[in-house]
Amino acid sequence: MTVLEVTDLDVHYGLRRQRRQALSGASLTVGPGEVVGLIGETGSGKSTLARAVLGLVRPTAGRIVIDGEDVTGYRSRQWRTLRRRGVIQYVFQDPLRSLDPDVTIADSLMEPLLLQGVPREEATAKARTYLARVRLDEELLARLPGELSGGQRQRVAVARALITEPKLVILDEPVSALDAANRVQVLEILKDLRDTGIALVFISHDLGSVAGIADRIAVLYQGELVEVGSARDIVAAPQHPYTRLLISSAPTLRTASAGRAEREALRALLNA
């Protein structure tokens, strides 16, 4: 069974003359334990797709099935119940936005469990377990988010997303605000999750930052999923002109800007 099944999804923003299509005919499936990179530039629709899957924006057409449950027509109360069950979780780019600055790390971690009615003792034990899973020391439990470094905070946000044992975690640019050492550490933690069967969807503008961790990559361009394939195929043998432009634009450690002529040709093709 798939964890996420999005079929022919359309999303529009605005009314009447201002109406603009943000997503058109997007179809994507994510299986258990699969890591999918959702790549697109500013305005490509990647956040819109994520917001639709989280029930934060209502699609105008298409179908969304989460863990076997058709959620397409859900009202906000049904969404709230679904979110409370913790089947699907979300990690923001900036953990300062998702962690309450006045609440200790322990309370932040336990909150989703207490909402589900888990006894306090059990929630405390779980908070310790999950903090260890993101390789953080227990003594951080009593601290406030402001007393942690950016990397530590992002790992707390990941622990909080995992604590409800979700089937699917959506991560929005999870490492782009971190420095190199913390980026590598967070990516390692996320890579370890693969074996637990949790599916991950990475949203990023930068293919280079997630290509190595993703099983599959979905490329969004102007509201359309123009190419979906294995990470290796997308990087080594991209088909769509936009994907080819993206790959040849991404800076790599190979010196020389050899792809320039190709980039100019692709840009001309896309603008035609």
Next chain:
Amino acid sequence: MTTLTESPTTTTADPVLSVHDVRIRSQVDDREIVKGVSFELTPGKVVGIVGESGSGKTLTCRAVLGILPPHFEVSAGAIHVAGEDITALTPARLTAMRGSTISAVFQDPASYLNPSIQVGAQIAEVIRVKKGLKRRAARQRAIELLTAVHLRDPELVYGQYTYELSGGMLQRVLIAAAIAADPQVLIADEATTALDVTVQAEILDLLADLRDNAGLALVVVSHDLAVVAQLCDEVLVMREGEVVEQGPTDRVLYQPEHEYTRLLISEHEQYGLEKFLSREGR
């Protein structure tokens, strides 16, 4: 790209920028923030500085431009721009030098432009002040510059305001203003960081053009080693105010000596596109 094995310091041309063991101190807590940076730049060469935020790369650039924030001072070392020791210059001479000899572009182009003045007029103002051209001639030159930074329809862009332009277009406008007075050195401090990847590639191509066509010497500052690798002859890797590694780009990429450089490289190899591409192919 030219041969990378040869260090730019061994070339015979006179350096347009020479930074020698520069140390920067914070006067507030009397702490040394930048602990000795040295490099030399000859025309048409590119030096890259890589480091996290807080590593001292931006402070180093600001020292070179003579625009350190309040309570920071160059406590030791020497900076020569086109042969002149900038620490000995009067503020008036420094202002005269900025733009006409050494210039810079930064991360967030919109914050360096006035939102209520047409962008073209802002470039023309630079030309009138720095080159002493009359209004009409300055306007003509500004349009030429907008063409030189590969903006489509430069006449139209001239009359537009910041809110009408995308991030990539604004950065092109800023580069046009930065090169308006024909400087010899351009500092690009995280100039492509806020841009989409495909736009970043366009700006890096533009910087390569300016190096090749105008012989501009560049200092490219980035948190991403790969961005620096695209353009630079020599790379400095900074961490917590110290240069932990410095050398020709190829040497740094293929035989990194410091553990931090190795971390930056292994991140790309494990998690980046490099995982699926062979390192040799160029």
